[in-house]
Amino acid sequence: MALESTLLLKAGLVLLMAAQVLPSGSACNRGFYERIINDLCLAKFKLDMGGLDRTLWCSWPDTTKIYEGLTNCTFQVALRMDCFWPNQIVDRFFMHLHQSYFHDCPLTGRLLHDPPISILAPFIAVPVLITLLMTALVVWRSKRTEGVL
Numbered sequence: 001m002a003l004e005s006t007l008l009l010k011a012g013l014v015l016l017m018a019a020q021v022l023p024s025g026s027a028c029n030r031g032f033y034e035r036i037i038n039d040l041c042l043a044k045f046k047l048d049m050g051g052l053d054r055t056l057w058c059s060w061p062d063t064t065k066i067y068e069g070l071t072n073c074t075f076q077v078a079l080r081m082d083c084f085w086p087n088q089i090v091d092r093f094f095m096h097l098h099q100s101y102f103h104d105c106p107l108t109g110r111l112l113h114d115p116p117i118s119i120l121a122p123f124i125a126v127p128v129l130i131t132l133l134m135t136a137l138v139v140w141r142s143k144r145t146e147g148v149l
Contacts, residue, residue: 028083036081037093041073049101058105070097 048066049057056062074093078085114120 028078028081030083030089033077033081033083034089034093036077037074037089041070041077042093042097044073045070045097057101 045066048069049063052062052066074090075085077083078087078090083089
């Protein structure tokens, strides 16, 4: 596995150096960029995810380093090839990746939840009480017209 990883990194470095040496008509060769992120970044991601138990693929704490490595790889390749990042290629790349690896992951744990009642109650009660107090104060002052002005 270490030998595969080393060979993969060497191949990636050769491809990145070739991207720097070969002339291109525009600043970013989009087809070549897509091929590099598939051959280099995706291959490393597949290797890393293959080393992780399939039941842990939906566990964010277990996959975060691998995912950050993939994101950083696509960014570094874009930087070296004078491509904007993020771009449509990267968007499609990650959409395909999510459809392949994370389509069965439940949404629980990522959805927003209401805070506990011990935190929520003061944020509701204080404004309501202040509103009632101010209303009572205005009514009380309007009934006491003597001494005003």
